[in-house]
Amino acid sequence: MSQEVTVVCHHEYGNPEEVVRVERWKLPSLKPNQVLVKMKASPINPADLNMLQGVYATLSPLPAVVGMEGVGVITQVGSAVTELQVGQLVIAPNRMGFWCDAYVSDADVLSPIPSEISIEQAGMLAINPPTAWWMLTDFVSLEPGDWIIQNAANSAVGRFVIQIARYRGLKTVNIVRREALIPELEAEGADIVVTDEFPLSKQIRDLIGNANAKLGLNAVGGDSAHEIAKSLGAHATLVTYGAMGLEPLRIANGLLIFKDLRFRGFMVSERCKRTSTEDVQEMFTQIFSLAKAGKLKASVEKTYPLTAARKAINHACQSQRKGKILFVMD
Numbered sequence: 001m002s003q004e005v006t007v008v009c010h011h012e013y014g015n016p017e018e019v020v021r022v023e024r025w026k027l028p029s030l031k032p033n034q035v036l037v038k039m040k041a042s043p044i045n046p047a048d049l050n051m052l053q054g055v056y057a058t059l060s061p062l063p064a065v066v067g068m069e070g071v072g073v074i075t076q077v078g079s080a081v082t083e084l085q086v087g088q089l090v091i092a093p094n095r096m097g098f099w100c101d102a103y104v105s106d107a108d109v110l111s112p113i114p115s116e117i118s119i120e121q122a123g124m125l126a127i128n129p130p131t132a133w134w135m136l137t138d139f140v141s142l143e144p145g146d147w148i149i150q151n152a153a154n155s156a157v158g159r160f161v162i163q164i165a166r167y168r169g170l171k172t173v174n175i176v177r178r179e180a181l182i183p184e185l186e187a188e189g190a191d192i193v194v195t196d197e198f199p200l201s202k203q204i205r206d207l208i209g210n211a212n213a214k215l216g217l218n219a220v221g222g223d224s225a226h227e228i229a230k231s232l233g234a235h236a237t238l239v240t241y242g243a244m245g246l247e248p249l250r251i252a253n254g255l256l257i258f259k260d261l262r263f264r265g266f267m268v269s270e271r272c273k274r275t276s277t278e279d280v281q282e283m284f285t286q287i288f289s290l291a292k293a294g295k296l297k298a299s300v301e302k303t304y305p306l307t308a309a310r311k312a313i314n315h316a317c318q319s320q321r322k323g324k325i326l327f328v329m330d
Ligand SMILES: NC(=O)c1ccc[n+]([C@@H]2O[C@H](COP(=O)([O-])OP(=O)(O)OC[C@H]3O[C@@H](n4cnc5c(N)ncnc54)[C@H](OP(=O)(O)O)[C@@H]3O)[C@@H](O)[C@H]2O)c1
Pocket: 045, 046, 047, 127, 128, 131, 152, 153, 154, 155, 156, 157, 158, 176, 177, 178, 219, 220, 241, 242, 243, 244, 245, 246, 266, 267, 268, 269, 318, 319, 320, 321, 323, 324
């Protein structure tokens, strides 16, 4: 008999808090090459909210279970599965629909997670750390001592950028929206933290002088991105990966003419698609090793059960959070 599980899903697009529903869905029965994964933890990321709003780049057919990442434990394996065992913690980097009690998956798309990593941290490793990792490797060649400048530095991605930069000996200028974050981010390894008072570029230039920052990371847009661009050195690259401020990029012509700046975009799912399984695994090996050593971690503000999905989403939509909102399953 097929098993029923609790899922957080939506049948239409709109205000995330209004369209989200908690329902009981039937699980498909297990095929020989599949495993049953009992979910343990899954965060609410901005992209999940965009998915509920119907404004994300790729949308699942409706009705759909929400949740782009999360960690679970294998509770049953199909007769043809040899590589995975019951009790193993796993993530599934290219899957969607993690806000559920359990799911059935082909075994070959799952990545085992070292058991030394806590459940909460493991649930947040599939999207934001790879985003930070690849943005620091893909666009410019960075040597120890090189500077990068980023906004939304208090976001999970922003903090992973700080942590990976520290590990690689890179120096970071970090833009946040409130002064109270400065000591916290410095303790995580940020070299300079500034609040977003304009003109930001003057503040940054006064602090880093002629350091010629090679890379800017933008998750906000509008004036914030423009001020980062103005603070970068000649021939530097500004990578846009988010649009939290909902303002388009405005770039002065002179930045292209006189400084030859390059403007690029990044999307982790596209990066994964064009990367061999071996190279994705190699990136995860490094990320898991940093996470195991406690050098890579995201803060959690509060955890909720799936049944409190509306409350959890309302909380995730609030600014000035200290960390992620996470679903933790029994
Ligand atoms: N392209 C990709 O592949 C990719 C992958 C992962 C994430 N992302 C994007 O990266 C961004 C951060 O994601 P996350 O999961 O790290 O976020 P998060 O931990 O949930 O934090 C959200 C951050 O956005 C900031 N923020 C919200 N509204 C803002 C505004 N109007 N102006 C400036 N900052 C604002 C918040 O600042 P406060 O702390 O001041 O409230 C907070 O630091 C999102 O846009 C997400 O979609 C993109």
